[in-house]
Amino acid sequence: MRVRVATTALGITAVLLAMPACSTATTGSKQQTSSRTGKPTEAAQDPAVLSSAVLGARLLDQSDLGSGYLPKPERPAQHDDVTIIGCPALSELGGDAATGGTLAFPNKAKARFTYGGSSLEISEELYSDCAKKLSDGITRIFDAMTGCPTYQVVPDGTPIDVTSQKLPAPQLGDEQWSQLLTFTSGGRSTVVKQTAIRDGNLLLVVSGSPALVDRHLDKALAKATATG
Numbered sequence: 001m002r003v004r005v006a007t008t009a010l011g012i013t014a015v016l017l018a019m020p021a022c023s024t025a026t027t028g029s030k031q032q033t034s035s036r037t038g039k040p041t042e043a044a045q046d047p048a049v050l051s052s053a054v055l056g057a058r059l060l061d062q063s064d065l066g067s068g069y070l071p072k073p074e075r076p077a078q079h080d081d082v083t084i085i086g087c088p089a090l091s092e093l094g095g096d097a098a099t100g101g102t103l104a105f106p107n108k109a110k111a112r113f114t115y116g117g118s119s120l121e122i123s124e125e126l127y128s129d130c131a132k133k134l135s136d137g138i139t140r141i142f143d144a145m146t147g148c149p150t151y152q153v154v155p156d157g158t159p160i161d162v163t164s165q166k167l168p169a170p171q172l173g174d175e176q177w178s179q180l181l182t183f184t185s186g187g188r189s190t191v192v193k194q195t196a197i198r199d200g201n202l203l204l205v206v207s208g209s210p211a212l213v214d215r216h217l218d219k220a221l222a223k224a225t226a227t228g
Contacts, residue, residue, distance in 0.1 A: 106129070
């Protein structure tokens with residue numbers, strides 16, 4: 001049996017909930033970013049946040065992915081009793097940050113697919129919020145996860161060894177993050193690649209089999225940011 005972990009090896013808890021709300025903005029206004037880092041500045045005025053319904057319409061579907069892909073229902077999130085060993089920074093963010101779950105932004109949409117009747121999976125998540133809140137939240141999560149090369153997650157009493165590796169991110173959007181995670185339990189391993197792209201007030205996270213993530217990332221970003 002393969003290791004049972006969420007395809008999205010990323011989540012957020014009260015870290016984001018404690019951040020200030022977006023400033024009032026109107027659709028079409030331009031955000032300001034630092035010319036040195038590409039990160040949104042404190043004075044940035046964001047375009048209007050996109051609703052969950054709009055985000056849902058921008059997710060890839062079976063016709064976008066091609067033949068062989070089947071939707072996969074989401075499992076109920078149950079990460080209350082997760083223990084993290086060997087990564088204090090990740091422990092501070094809570095068990096959901098290490099085992100999966102949806103980021104705590106109010107406007108979001110998600111889809112998961114299996115491929116070819118196998119264990120290969122890909123998931124896509126879209127979030128919309130003010131640019132600084134998206135940037136600060138996702139950066140803190142990736143920094144915590146890639147800052148611990150090895151750690152252990154214990155959900156429901158079953159230990160899972162995790163190794164993390166920061167990867168070069170494709171130069172897309174305004175900011176980019178990428179990592180490779182290997183989950184090992186009972187002599188079986190699952191490898192998950194996760195790439196996140198922030199484009200303005202929209203955050204795209206694509207996770208799953210490395211080959212599938214590489215194959216569909218550009219397409220996912222193009223559809224997510226299309227305004228026509």
